[in-house]
Amino acid sequence: MADELELAFERTVQAEARIEPRDWMPDGYRKTLIRQIAQHAHSEIIGMQPEGNWISRAPSLRRKAILLAKVQDEAGHGLYLYSATETLGADRADLTDKLIEGRQKYSSIFNYPTLTFADVGVIGWLVDGAAICNQVPLCRTSYGPYARAMIRVCKEESFHQRQGYELLMTMMRGTQAQRDMVQDSVNRWWWPSLMMFGPPDSESSNTEQSMAWRIKRNTNDELRQKFVDMTVPQAEKLGVTLPDPLLKWNEERGHHDFGQPDWDEFWQVVKGNGVCNEQRLAHRRKAHEDGAWVREAAEAYAAKQVKEGVA
Amino acid sequence: MSTSWPLWEVFVRGKRGLNHVHVGSLHAPDAEMALRNARDVYTRRNEGVSIWVVKADDITASSPDEKDPFFSPSGDKVYRHPTFYSIPEDVPHL
């Protein structure tokens, strides 16, 4: 019987059909998905902080409204994804606990500080750009609720990337000081953006099984290459330099050659030693604790309505 | 920590003339709050003209394991489909 179920599962996956919540699935598949989707959700939620940092200091009402909408979208992305984990039997409150107790990770990119307003533009362009590269193939991931969440997310991401690029174009048309600010920001975010695709394939332990289950559709290195190829002409148009002396077009491969990020730094940040790790978690924990009375009040109100027969 | 808010499934009618379609779920203390949250989470860009929220516990679903017997009543009724009937090609508008 178990073999039959497993066979049916594999056949569904091989046929590019979707696995749905009430289907039988291998334990490992369920666990891998919960871990991956939860980490993804946490990243969206923590990802609100670096840019949220600039909402009150945005230089115009227009930029403030855009930034608010973008940060609100990221909250939405987190919620779509938590919703997907619950279809696998995870508990949202438990995942929040795991995040604020540091037992589950989020993308290390959000542990870098946003020092200038140009960072808002560069995050939209490079960080959301890298996220799009990662997420577009996930629209075809084998687990239905995850794939559907990704489709919603991807639709919204293109606004994120375009507003960032437009912000940078505006700054590049400004003063020399503004152009320098953009270049400085690109210099700081380029390598961490490349790290968003994860360690090189040769060191990535989960890739093979995830590819077989069609959770993952491309390897880390494939996606990184795609991102570099997409970004180079955008940087040229913008008039900024990408800070990699090894970056150049390789006619034979039909791709750009490029240098490797500092993987020691990557692992340091993953382990919690990045510039902002502590601050990000402390902020999330405080928001959660400060919200406790609101959750309790809403619950008490709902209970009272039921008692009085209103609801 | 207080976390006993129930889970609600959210259905959105994209525009007039379409059915409500399931879009995801959220937690809320009551139906009213579930609706408000659903608006903010699932319709930030005019994705809907109407929202339903239903407590997840109140949904009864068929399970895929029982798929064959459960859906078999319709499986052998091919005459429910228009392609069951052959009509000469020169009969218009049919």
Ligand SMILES: [Fe+2]
């Ligand atoms: Fe996002």
Ligand SMILES: [Fe+2]
């Ligand atoms: Fe985004």
